[in-house]
């Protein structure tokens with residue numbers, strides 16, 4: 010098995026404590042970063058080929074570079090811990106099992122971009138992760154890693170822990186900023202990008218939890234080392250959240266060059282004896298679905314993009330032959346209809362309309378043109394919306410219908426399911 | 441109707457929260473959370489009271505409260521069960537979990553038992569899909585759920 014970077018400390022029962030983190034060399038990367046100076050830190054991150062692990066896959070070093078060098082006000086770091094993409098749970102593991110790695114990563118990023126105050130936006134439902142992370146911040150403050158004159162180097166930093174209140178759209182960076190400012194979480198038109206005008210009107214870097222957790226190892230061991238692990242265009246390993254019809258659901262850390270097949274069969278135990286794989290959603294529910302024949306693909310950003318889907322949040326949802334795809338799309342469409350913030354007419358109307366069509370197909374009231382209508386309606390909104398939420402929604406709409414068309418047609422023709430006869434619309438029985 | 445007001449200690453906490461941010465208003469979500477913990481739910485009176493603490497209009501606070509699922513505008517039970525009905529949980533039996541809970545509690549999702557013990561919600565992915573099918577029981581994530589496990593949870597709620 011390849012070396013573990015993000016999950017290196019997870020096996021210790023006390024991995025969330027400062028003592029355990031320091032025993033593994035914790036906060037030494039911060040010391041090294043401060044000795045290097047901000048420009049050298051940023052250069053190392055560029056060299057590492059680290060790409061944002063929150064969903065968009067944007068190169069982290071490049072993003073930091075957008076922060077204006079000449080400025081009169083503060084720069085903020087906003088940590089996206091609003092994990093909400095269906096099928097994803099890796100940030101929760103990091104908050105609970107290695108909070109100091111995140112804190113050290115935040116400090117390194119803050120040092121590199123010249124930031125004295127960071128905000129971490131933790132999803133409201135994450136109570137235990139919030140408690141553990143907040144305790145870790147307290148420990149780091151008491152030990153002098155967070156506060157004034159950190160490591161005697163004149164660097165100061167303050168961490169504000171902020172809790173969300175339940176809204177998927179607050180994971181989108183501009184929605185998150187609006188929510189942090191005490192408003193409803195409505196995304197805003199970009200540009201201006203947050204690096205120019207973000208939280209409280211100031212230049213802001215928004216980074217995902219896992220992205221920041223990559224920084225201490227990158228600084229400790231060098232950007233080239235990290236870049237050498239992945240593919241040409243993306244460095245490192247990442248944490249894959251695997252769920253659904255697999256023998257061993259959970260978080261697996263693998264180089265981004267690993268294939269979906271390796272992940273599912275060598276690590277997650279496959280779909281189970283006597284079951285046949287049907288489909289895989291590789292990057293959270295907003296990623297287009299792949300059929301069982303399409304899983305020999307590397308899971309880096311470009312590998313999955315070339316396969317017509319996306320790496321997204323690396324939430325891998327596995328479906329075996331007992332899955333009714335129209336029903337799965339109904340569940341997904343309900344989610345997008347519910348979570349659209351309603352600001353853009355195409356997004357609000359199309360998500361609602363498609364949810365309705367999926368509902369009538371499952372209820373046995375579909376009409377033959379419904380599958381085409383789903384695809385047509387989905388395409389109507391492309392490129393007309395404020396944020397990428399809608400682009401995420403059309404990933405499943407179009408791919409489920411195009412790749413599993415016959416299942417939709419069967420439902421419409423027979424008013425019943427060919428996958429699980431006799432139980433249209435019902436989920437699989439609980440064990 | 442009892443007047444809505446924070447204790448002196450809570451007012452101090454409100455000021456501490458407001459001072460954490462470059463703009464006071466950023467403390468609105470944390471203060472609303474505190475208000476909900478204190479008053480049980482966010483009634484129109486609570487909205488008006490909180491608006492006063494921020495020099496915001498009650499309409500603005502209302503708009504914020506209604507945007508987020510974790511702010512309750514109606515009273516809830518002593519315990520809140522939030523069952524995930526998103527993709528992975530659905531693949532692994534979320535509808536059976538819901539049916540079993542609705543039967544045992546004698547209510548539908550969105551309702552509270554007449555004795556005020558439990559409120560049942562359907563929610564979207566709680567990002568604990570590795571323990572699907574799952575639900576949030578007050579602060580904690582519980583799963584994978586079986587009938588027995590659900591019955592044990594119900595047993596433990598007073």
Ligand SMILES: Cc1cc2nc3c(=O)[nH]c(=O)nc-3n(C[C@H](O)[C@H](O)[C@H](O)COP(=O)(O)O)c2cc1C
Pocket residue numbers: 060061062063064065066067069089090091092093094177178179180181182183215216217218220221396397398401
């Ligand atoms: C609808 C939507 C939901 C998102 N949800 C999350 C999320 O839960 N967590 C996250 O880190 N990024 C999420 N993102 C991506 C963020 O907008 C942003 O790209 C990311 O936080 C940047 O950090 P990174 O560059 O380190 O990945 C979401 C984007 C969209 C469009």
Ligand code: SF4
Pocket residue numbers: 178195196348349350351352353354356357394395396397398399
């Ligand atoms: S695309 Fe959808 S979620 Fe994004 S801003 Fe528009 S309405 Fe809101």
Ligand code: FES
Pocket residue numbers: 095096097524525526527528529530564565566567568569572574
């Ligand atoms: S689908 Fe239920 S927790 Fe993710």
